[in-house]
Amino acid sequence: MSRATVCLTVDFDGVSSWIHSFDEGDSPTNLSRGLFGVDVGAPRLLDLFDEHGVTTTWFVPGHTAESFPEAVESVWAAGHDIQHHGWSHTRPGTYPDAASERADIRRGIEAIEALTGRRPTGYRSPSWDFSEHTLSLLQELGFEWDSSQMGREFRPYRLREGWKASPDAPFERGEETALVEIPVSWQRDDFPAFAFDRRRGFADERAVFDMWLAQFEWMYRNVDGGVYVLTVHPQIMGYSHRLERLESLIETVAEYPDTEFVTLDSVSDRF
Known part of the structure; x- marks a missing residue:
C-alpha cells in the first residue's frame, strides 16, 4: 500500500447543472459556461492527464452522456473511469419521493452502460446532497461505493443506515x-472557490491552490495510507491559467516518495 493515494476526480456536468440545479439555468450565458467545459475544458484536462500519465475518475450525469456522447466517449477512450452522477444534475433532497429519485438514478445507470458497456460501481450525488432515500436506493441498485459525504478527511469509511437526528434527543x-x-471536501472542490458570482467576486486563486497542496502535505506527514480526493469541473478548471496551476500541483505531489494517482474504484476495491 502506498504512503499516499491521490484521486483526481472530474465532475463533468456539462449544461446539466445549470438546467437542473440553479435558478435561471436556461440563461444562454450560463449554458455557454457548461459548453465551454464540454468543448474546451474537458479536452484540455484530458491532454494534461495524458501528459502526466494520470488516470482519473469522471462523474458524468446521464444528461451529459446523452447530450455530448463524443465528448464523454473521449474520456472513456483515454482510459479514465466513468461513474454515476445522476441522470439529471438534480439535488436528491429536492425529489418529491423515492420513486422519482430511483427513476433518475436508473436512467443514469442506463446512460453509462450504453456508453461504456459496463454498470457503474460508484456514485457521487449532484451537489453532494442525499435525501432520506438515497442510501437505500444505492444499496438496492447495487452500488459499491459513494463519494459525496464528509465524515472523514483522508480515510474511507462505511456509510451507516438507521441513524436518527432528532432535535430533542441524542x-x-x-x-x-x-x-x-x-470522502470529499468543499475545501478541495474548484466550483465553490472559482465559479464566478457577482455577489462574491473573484477568489485568490493562488491561495486556493496553496491550500490544496498544504492539505496534501499534512496528510502525507500525518496519515499513513491517506486518500486525498480533489474535485474539479471542466467548465471551471479548464481555463488556461488554472490548468498551469493544476499541472504544478500534480507535478509537486508526484515528487513525494511512494505517492500514487489512482481511481476511486481502486480505492474502494482495496478497502
Missing part, C-alpha cells in the same frame, strides 16, 4: 452498511 449513528464512502 444523535444515534445507526449501523454500518457495506457501502464504502470515499
Whole structure:
C-alpha cells in the first residue's frame, strides 16, 4: 500500500447543472459556461492527464452522456473511469419521493452502460446532497461505493443506515452498511472557490491552490495510507491559467516518495 493515494476526480456536468440545479439555468450565458467545459475544458484536462500519465475518475450525469456522447466517449477512450452522477444534475433532497429519485438514478445507470458497456460501481450525488432515500436506493441498485459525504478527511469509511437526528434527543449513528464512502471536501472542490458570482467576486486563486497542496502535505506527514480526493469541473478548471496551476500541483505531489494517482474504484476495491 502506498504512503499516499491521490484521486483526481472530474465532475463533468456539462449544461446539466445549470438546467437542473440553479435558478435561471436556461440563461444562454450560463449554458455557454457548461459548453465551454464540454468543448474546451474537458479536452484540455484530458491532454494534461495524458501528459502526466494520470488516470482519473469522471462523474458524468446521464444528461451529459446523452447530450455530448463524443465528448464523454473521449474520456472513456483515454482510459479514465466513468461513474454515476445522476441522470439529471438534480439535488436528491429536492425529489418529491423515492420513486422519482430511483427513476433518475436508473436512467443514469442506463446512460453509462450504453456508453461504456459496463454498470457503474460508484456514485457521487449532484451537489453532494442525499435525501432520506438515497442510501437505500444505492444499496438496492447495487452500488459499491459513494463519494459525496464528509465524515472523514483522508480515510474511507462505511456509510451507516438507521441513524436518527432528532432535535430533542441524542444523535444515534445507526449501523454500518457495506457501502464504502470515499470522502470529499468543499475545501478541495474548484466550483465553490472559482465559479464566478457577482455577489462574491473573484477568489485568490493562488491561495486556493496553496491550500490544496498544504492539505496534501499534512496528510502525507500525518496519515499513513491517506486518500486525498480533489474535485474539479471542466467548465471551471479548464481555463488556461488554472490548468498551469493544476499541472504544478500534480507535478509537486508526484515528487513525494511512494505517492500514487489512482481511481476511486481502486480505492474502494482495496478497502
